[in-house]
Amino acid sequence: MNRKTSDGQPVVFVIDDDPSVREALSSLFRSVGLMVELFTSTAEFLGTQRSVASSCLVLDVRLPGVSGLDFQAELAKANIHIPIIFITGHGDIPMTVKAMKAGAVEFLTKPFRDQDMLDAVQLALAKDRARRESDKTTSDLRTSYEALTAREQEIMALVTSGLMNKQIAAEIGVSEITVKFHRGNVMRKMGARSLADLVNMASTLGVRRTKS
Amino acid sequence: MFRNLSTSTKLLLLCGLFVLSLAVTAYSLVTAQQIAIQFARKELVGSRYIAALRPVYDVTLAQQGEQGTVALIRTDELIRLLSEQRGSAAGFQTAELEQALAKALRDLPMTTVISADGNDPVQNVLARARSLIVRAADDSNLTLDPDIDTYYLQTIVTTKLPVWLAQLAQMRALFDGSAPSGAFPEGHKVRFQVLDGVLRSTLDDVANQLEAGFRGANGPGVRETTEGAVATAIAASRSYLDALKARMNDGSAADSGSFAHAAVSATAAWTALQRELDQLLQQRIDGLLARLYGGLGLSGALGLLSILVAYLTYRHIVHPLKRFEAVAETVRETKDYRRRIDHQSDDEIGHLAVAFNDMLSELSSAREREKAEQAELARASKLTTMGAMTASIAHEVNQPLAAVVTNGNAALRWLANAEPDLDEARAALKRIVDNGHRASKIVGGIRAMFKKDLAERASVNVNDLAREVLLLANDNLETYGVTLVTELRDEVPEVLADRVQLQQVLFNLIVNGAEAMASVTDRERLLRVSSDFHDTDGVVITVADSGTGIDPKDMNQIFEPFYTTKATGMGMGLAICKSIVESHGGRLSAVPIEPWGTAFQITMTGVKVA
Numbered sequence: 001m002n003r004k005t006s007d008g009q010p011v012v013f014v015i016d017d018d019p020s021v022r023e024a025l026s027s028l029f030r031s032v033g034l035m036v037e038l039f040t041s042t043a044e045f046l047g048t049q050r051s052v053a054s055s056c057l058v059l060d061v062r063l064p065g066v067s068g069l070d071f072q073a074e075l076a077k078a079n080i081h082i083p084i085i086f087i088t089g090h091g092d093i094p095m096t097v098k099a100m101k102a103g104a105v106e107f108l109t110k111p112f113r114d115q116d117m118l119d120a121v122q123l124a125l126a127k128d129r130a131r132r133e134s135d136k137t138t139s140d141l142r143t144s145y146e147a148l149t150a151r152e153q154e155i156m157a158l159v160t161s162g163l164m165n166k167q168i169a170a171e172i173g174v175s176e177i178t179v180k181f182h183r184g185n186v187m188r189k190m191g192a193r194s195l196a197d198l199v200n201m202a203s204t205l206g207v208r209r210t211k212s
Numbered sequence: 213m214f215r216n217l218s219t220s221t222k223l224l225l226l227c228g229l230f231v232l233s234l235a236v237t238a239y240s241l242v243t244a245q246q247i248a249i250q251f252a253r254k255e256l257v258g259s260r261y262i263a264a265l266r267p268v269y270d271v272t273l274a275q276q277g278e279q280g281t282v283a284l285i286r287t288d289e290l291i292r293l294l295s296e297q298r299g300s301a302a303g304f305q306t307a308e309l310e311q312a313l314a315k316a317l318r319d320l321p322m323t324t325v326i327s328a329d330g331n332d333p334v335q336n337v338l339a340r341a342r343s344l345i346v347r348a349a350d351d352s353n354l355t356l357d358p359d360i361d362t363y364y365l366q367t368i369v370t371t372k373l374p375v376w377l378a379q380l381a382q383m384r385a386l387f388d389g390s391a392p393s394g395a396f397p398e399g400h401k402v403r404f405q406v407l408d409g410v411l412r413s414t415l416d417d418v419a420n421q422l423e424a425g426f427r428g429a430n431g432p433g434v435r436e437t438t439e440g441a442v443a444t445a446i447a448a449s450r451s452y453l454d455a456l457k458a459r460m461n462d463g464s465a466a467d468s469g470s471f472a473h474a475a476v477s478a479t480a481a482w483t484a485l486q487r488e489l490d491q492l493l494q495q496r497i498d499g500l501l502a503r504l505y506g507g508l509g510l511s512g513a514l515g516l517l518s519i520l521v522a523y524l525t526y527r528h529i530v531h532p533l534k535r536f537e538a539v540a541e542t543v544r545e546t547k548d549y550r551r552r553i554d555h556q557s558d559d560e561i562g563h564l565a566v567a568f569n570d571m572l573s574e575l576s577s578a579r580e581r582e583k584a585e586q587a588e589l590a591r592a593s594k595l596t597t598m599g600a601m602t603a604s605i606a607h608e609v610n611q612p613l614a615a616v617v618t619n620g621n622a623a624l625r626w627l628a629n630a631e632p633d634l635d636e637a638r639a640a641l642k643r644i645v646d647n648g649h650r651a652s653k654i655v656g657g658i659r660a661m662f663k664k665d666l667a668e669r670a671s672v673n674v675n676d677l678a679r680e681v682l683l684l685a686n687d688n689l690e691t692y693g694v695t696l697v698t699e700l701r702d703e704v705p706e707v708l709a710d711r712v713q714l715q716q717v718l719f720n721l722i723v724n725g726a727e728a729m730a731s732v733t734d735r736e737r738l739l740r741v742s743s744d745f746h747d748t749d750g751v752v753i754t755v756a757d758s759g760t761g762i763d764p765k766d767m768n769q770i771f772e773p774f775y776t777t778k779a780t781g782m783g784m785g786l787a788i789c790k791s792i793v794e795s796h797g798g799r800l801s802a803v804p805i806e807p808w809g810t811a812f813q814i815t816m817t818g819v820k821v822a
Contacts, residue, residue, distance in 0.1 A: 018611050020647050024618035027640050031625035031633075062607075089610045110614030114621035 009053055010125045011035040015045050015068075016060040016087070021110070025058060028114055034121065042071045054132055056105070056124030058117075061088035061095065069095065072102050081131060083124035087112065141201050144190050152189070153207070155182045159195070160202035161209035219530050227522035231515045238511040245504040249497055251353055255366075256493045258352020261297040261304075262370060263486050264290075265348075266479065268317070268341045269377050272334050273475040287317045304351045306344060313340040338381055342374040359496065360428020364421045365438075365489045372418045373482045379411040380449065380478065384471050387456060404460060408453055415446050437488050438481070445481035448474040532561045536568060549576035587683060608654045612647035619643045669796075671706040672714060674743050674753055674816075681718040682741065685726070692726040692737060699742035707751050707816045709796050717789045717800070721755040721812045724785065728759030728810065735808075749815050756811035761804050770802060 012029050014036060016022045022038045029036045039045040042063060061068040072084055086099050086107045096107045105127065106120035148156065158168045165183070169176040192198040202208075214222070268290065291314055298304045316337040349355050349370035357363040386403055422442055426435045452474040532555050539553050549572055555565040623640035626633045678700060682689075689696055722739065729737040738758040745751055762770060771790045786800075793800040798816040805811050 018615070020612060020615035020643065020650065021618070023643060024615045024622060024640070027622035027636060027643075028618055028625065031622050031629065031636065087614075089607045089614070110610055111617035112614070114618065114625070117618075 009035050010129070011037055011050075011053055011055040012058060012121055012125075013037050013039065013045060013050070013055060013082075014058045015039045015042060015063065015071075016058075017041065017064055018060070021060070021087075025117075028117065029121065032118060042066055042074075054125050054129040056083045056085065056121055056128055058085045058087060058121070061086055061099075069099055069102070072099065072104065076102065081128075083127045085117070085120045085124055138204060141190070141205055145201075145205055145207070148186060148189055152182050152186050155179060156186045156190070156198070156202065157207050157209045159183055159186070160199045160207065163209075219533065220526055223522050223526050223530070227518055230518045234511045234515045234518070238508055241507045241511070242504060245500050245507070249500045249504070251358075252493050252497045252500065254352050255354050255357060255362075256490060256497070257297065257299060257304075258348050258354045259366070259369070259486060259489050259493060261294065261306075261348045261352065262345050262354075263483075263490075264293050264297045265341055265345060266482065266486075268313070268337065269374075269479055269482075272337050273377060273381060273479070287314045290314070290317070304348065306347050306351065309340065309344040309347050313337065313344050316340040334381055334385065335378070338374070338378045342378060345370055345374050359492070361425045361430070361434055362489060362492045362496070364425030364428065365434070365485055365492065368418055368421055368425075369482065369485050369489055372414060372421065373478065373485070376411070376414050376418065376449070377475065377478055377482075379407060379414060380452070380471070380475055383407050383411065383453070383456065387459070401460065404456065408457065411449065411453060415449055418442065419446060434488055434492070437491075438484050441477070441481040441484035445474070445477040448477040528557070528559070529561060532557075532565065536565070539568075543572065547579075549573075549579050605654075609651055612651040612654070615647045616644050616651075619647070669708050669710050672709045672711050673706050674704055674714075674751055675700040675702070677711065677714060678718060678741055678743060678753065681715055681722060684715075685719055685722045688723050688726050689739065692730055694726045694729060694737045694739045697738060697740040699740065701743055701745060704743045704745045704751055709816070710792075713792045714796070717792050717814065718753065718755070720785045720789050721814075725755050725757035725759065725810075725812070728757050732759060738809075751816040753814040753816075754811050756805060756809060758805075758809040761808050762802065762810050764804070767802065767804075771800070 012034050014022055014025050014029075016025070017040055019040075022040070026036045026038055037048070037050075039048070042065070045057075059068045059071065063071070066074070068086055068088075075082065075084075083105045084099075084103070085105050087110055088095070088107070089110050099107050105124040106116075108116060108120065145153070145156075154172065155168060158171060163171065165176050165179045168179045172179075186192075187198060190198060190201055192201060217225070291310055294306070294310055298306065316333065316339075319333050319336065349366065354366045354370055357366050383404075386400060386407065419442070422438065426439070429435065448470075452470045455470045532553075535555065536553060539551055543549060543551050552569045552572060553565045556562060557565075619640040623637045623644070626637040626640065678698070682696065682698070722741065725739050726737075729739070735758060740754070740756040742754045742756075743751065744754070771786050790800045793814055796816065798814060801813050801815070803811050803813065
């Protein structure tokens with residue numbers, strides 16, 4: 001079991017109470033160069049510091065204590081977005097439908113074909129990576145926005161709401177020159193290449209003109 | 213403490229207290245009546261005592277008219293009579309006065325002695341007699357008489373009449389002492405006037421008091437017996453006085469006859485009054501006694517009645533309660549909820565009996581419902597037993613199988629990599645071997661499940677078992693429109709078996725039989741379940757259907773695992789049945805029936821028959 005995962009390396013988490021299945025899966029994933037972390041229960045999984053790299057979860061439906069499907073709901077409630085691949089000894093259609101509706105990547109019945117499992121894992125990791133990237137963009141924007149002065153944030157809101165420099169100057173009671181200066185700072189600090197770019201950023205961040 | 217006493221003890225206590233209170237009441241009644249009776253008896257003694265003194269008057273009053281008659285009364289005889297009358301009555305202190313009277317009587321001269329000084333021996337006797345009468349009246353409670361009629365009668369008898377007679381005697385002495393003829397001395401005249409007035413007022417007193425007595429009497433009896441005599445006596449005395457007055461005025465001859473008449477009629481009145489007094493007193497005593505006996509009788513009757521009522525209450529409360537208790541106890545012990553209390557009455561006990569019986573019916577039906585529910589549950593659980601068992605087996609075997617497949621794939625990949633990792637491949641292959649063994653172990657464990665501990669076996673009545681299972685399978689039989697025939701021999705002995713497993717086998721055979729006849733449409737779908745006992749074979753249970761039968765070439769295979777002729781079957785049922793029966797040391801076989809159908813026979817040969 002390899003718990004030392006370096007950043008950037010995708011990781012596959014496996015939760016199954018049967019050690020033979022766990023070890024087999026571990027071997028399979030490692031044989032194609034994937035990092036694997038094994039857990040015997042959901043509690044153990046929740047209690048472990050997980051890597052920030054892209055990851056996915058291979059989850060047995062039948063677990064002692066809590067069922068895999070319930071755990072899926074639990075994670076969603078806790079706002080933990082990790083793609084899940086279910087494995088089960090005796091899957092039935094209602095169970096599959098429920099899992100897929102709740103956002104599972106795949107539902108595999110034991111014994112499964114190795115290629116099906118590996119494909120599902122690749123798909124799950126790709127999904128996770130995409131989500132992480134979109135999350136990262138928003139978070140970078142947020143950092144830049146936080147770096148603006150209060151005046152600059154105010155002017156950004158007014159600019160992106162479609163006001164001209166002259167109107168802004170009248171609104172906040174400064175000269176047009178001053179507005180231009182702040183506006184230039186905003187564009188630079190936010191890394192916006194155009195006004196349209198800045199408007200997009202404002203909408204992503206939810207920045208709006210506040211009525212004074 | 214009282215609440216813990218048994219009801220019969222409480223009743224006994226209640227009854228006892230009531231009887232005791234009756235006894236106390238009766239005792240106080242007796243005491244009170246006894247006092248009144250004693251009082252009246254003493255009065256009666258007094259009255260008779262006074263009556264015994266009457267001869268003294270008869271004699272003394274007659275003596276002077278008829279010479280020598282005094283000798284007729286014997287003083288000793290009188291004293292004896294008096295003390296006899298006095299008898300045992302306590303409180304009579306008359307002895308001294310009796311002696312005084314006796315002395316006076318003895319002093320009485322045999323001949324007429326004229327003595328005008330008033331120191332007349334006759335008067336002396338009469339005075340002694342009077343004081344004796346008064347003493348006797350006082351000591352015998354006569355003067356304290358509580359009734360109005362007897363009170364006035366005794367007043368007349370004990371005080372007025374002696375005075376009356378004494379005054380008559382004084383009057384006679386006054387005239388007899390003077391010269392037989394000729395003028396009276398002046399002193400005599402005055403004395404006559406006084407004595408005349410006193411005697412007349414005595415007469416009036418008697419008349420008034422008698423009238424008062426009549427008023428207080430119950431009914432006319434007293435008046436009838438006494439009024440005539442007293443009126444005659446008063447009239448006689450008055451005419452005597454009138455005669456005396458005339459004699460004094462005109463000096464006419466003395467009329468000794470008129471005195472005798474007055475004296476005799478006065479004593480006659482006295483006698484009549486006395487008799488009436490005695491009678492009234494006797495009546496009072498009788499009345500008191502009657503009331504006493506009546507009261508005692510009533511108390512006794514009430515006591516007996518209360519004992520009777522207590523006994524009846526005991527019978528009507530305690531007996532039914534004991535029966536209730538017995539029934540409740542029996543129901544608790546035997547769990548036989550069909551029992552009822554046979555008690556009918558329109559009281560609380562009767563209502564209780566009805567409520568109790570209702571409760572038992574309710575319990576009984578609740579028990580029936582519960583049984584039905586349990587049976588339903590058991591049926592459902594047994595129906596799923598086979599399915600659940602196979603699902604469980606599938607899961608248990610599937611886990612290592614999945615691991616084997618995955619490990620195999622992983623090993624292939626380790627070997628197929630650009631740089632084959634032989635160590636990883638070896639590890640994966642080793643895990644394959646381990647999982648293979650594990651799967652084998654699981655299968656072995658399942659097999660062992662059917663060879664359960666002998667300790668779980670108990671004596672089973674196969675007929676009861678068959679009936680239970682048929683009850684459970686009833687729905688299936690109905691679904692397939694199967695007619696059921698049971699031929700269960702009563703004398704089949706019990707066998708030592710795992711009840712649940714044997715139930716599963718029978719259930720499986722019966723449902724199989726029903727299902728085998730699903731396609732039969734041209735004849736009756738008949739399922740025959742029978743039990744039998746042979747000395748050689750032991751207990752045989754047969755489940756025979758009238759289905760299409762089994763192809764003879766398949767006959768050998770039907771007990772093999774995974775062999776099935778059903779579209780949806782697992783092919784495990786008969787295999788499991790066979791292994792269960794064989795684990796009991798029995799045999800499961802199938803024989804074709806002519807012209808159609810199959811009979812499955814469970815033969816418990818070599819089974820230890822309980």
